[in-house]
Amino acid sequence: MPTMRTLSKVAPEPGLKLIEKPVPTPKPDEVLVRVLATSICGTDLHIFNWDTWAQSNVRAPLTVGHEFCGEVVAIGDAVHEVKVGDYVAAESHVFCGTCYQCRIGHRHICENEEIIGIHRDGAFAEYVAFPERCAWKTDRAIPPHIATLQEPLGNSVHATMVHDVSRKRVVVFGCGPTGLFSVAIAKICSAAQVIAVDVRDFRLDLAKKIGADVVLDPSKVDLVATVRELTGGHGADVVLEMSGNATAVEDGLRVLARGGDFRFFGVPSDRLSIDVARDIIFKGAHLSGIIGRRIYETWFDATGLLAAGLDLEPLVTHKLALEEFDTAFDLIRDGNCGKIILYPNGEIPQ
Numbered sequence: 001m002p003t004m005r006t007l008s009k010v011a012p013e014p015g016l017k018l019i020e021k022p023v024p025t026p027k028p029d030e031v032l033v034r035v036l037a038t039s040i041c042g043t044d045l046h047i048f049n050w051d052t053w054a055q056s057n058v059r060a061p062l063t064v065g066h067e068f069c070g071e072v073v074a075i076g077d078a079v080h081e082v083k084v085g086d087y088v089a090a091e092s093h094v095f096c097g098t099c100y101q102c103r104i105g106h107r108h109i110c111e112n113e114e115i116i117g118i119h120r121d122g123a124f125a126e127y128v129a130f131p132e133r134c135a136w137k138t139d140r141a142i143p144p145h146i147a148t149l150q151e152p153l154g155n156s157v158h159a160t161m162v163h164d165v166s167r168k169r170v171v172v173f174g175c176g177p178t179g180l181f182s183v184a185i186a187k188i189c190s191a192a193q194v195i196a197v198d199v200r201d202f203r204l205d206l207a208k209k210i211g212a213d214v215v216l217d218p219s220k221v222d223l224v225a226t227v228r229e230l231t232g233g234h235g236a237d238v239v240l241e242m243s244g245n246a247t248a249v250e251d252g253l254r255v256l257a258r259g260g261d262f263r264f265f266g267v268p269s270d271r272l273s274i275d276v277a278r279d280i281i282f283k284g285a286h287l288s289g290i291i292g293r294r295i296y297e298t299w300f301d302a303t304g305l306l307a308a309g310l311d312l313e314p315l316v317t318h319k320l321a322l323e324e325f326d327t328a329f330d331l332i333r334d335g336n337c338g339k340i341i342l343y344p345n346g347e348i349p350q
Helices: 042-049 052-057 150-161 177-188 201-210 223-230 246-255 276-281 297-307 322-334
Strands: 003-009 017-022 030-039 067-075 087-090 127-131 135-137 169-173 193-197 214-216 236-241 256-264 286-289 316-321 339-343
Touching: 003 322, 017 322, 030 087, 042 052, 042 322, 067 127, 067 150, 087 150, 150 177, 150 297, 169 177, 169 246, 177 193, 177 201, 177 236, 193 201, 193 223, 201 214, 214 223, 223 246, 236 246, 246 256, 246 276, 316 322, 322 339
Parallel strands: 169 193, 169 236, 193 214, 236 256, 256 286, 316 339
Antiparallel strands: 003 017, 030 067, 030 127, 030 339, 067 087, 087 135
8 A cells, every 4th residue: 555754743742743654545425635735724723732612622633734726636436527647736625515504505614514634634744535525626827835825825815804994094913824814814905004003123024024004013002092193093994813812802902993803713722812892892893704705706716816916926935854853843833934835755846
């Protein structure tokens, strides 16, 4: 039986290990993909660190990784639309298609979902198998280091475009990759003003490169007063909270304008204490909780944005071999990177 290299959680403890595993055989409804590029997500860092969330959601042994693209090399007997040779990315939420949420068009919150790289073997490997219904055919004009970003880009497309941002004053809290994607999306969607907030200079510099009109470090300025001044005293029409930081959530609600739109995407590490009366009820605020991508509405939107010129190149800061994973996770932990691309098959473009 042929084998492949994988980056896996082999035991319920911190760290990942590079090991050999059998190349998976696709089930009747699955495709087998040779991974051309895979990118690292904050969720992967949770699994690497083996924090409380990971301990509650992940069962070792498991091959990690859910953001990827590649070429289909084999298909199951029940696969009809995807062909060998197709260039695909993947929707990481494996939806059942039959539960109540799936049947009313909410497949991104399927009641029976499995997530690639969390509940089933993922893409930090030379090959990965997954259901045909999760394969997204991709234009070969999009290089692998950008094609692999379609899955995380979709999170930001969903958050940024769940309601209209054109002509709106938008503040993005947290300039990790999802926040940076949102900055770029808001700009291409004609936001009147985009303000990016973070405490790391490296990430604020990336926010400038991707199109932020103003960048702010809340450790250096009175954030609430500054945002109000920049927005003519009104505050932000739209706040995208992409960090999960408790202070950022509170500051974001405080800078939100009356009748404003607050979108929660970042996941807090614990319960939050907020002033519901002051910052929500008496403002007439609108709140949205965002998870994943609307399947497949968001994918069509993301494809359209890329075709319209959405430029993600500035956000790809590192391209590494799979065996350099320790370096990659150190960079993410320190916040000194944008998106890091891993190449399981060793084909790193210059």
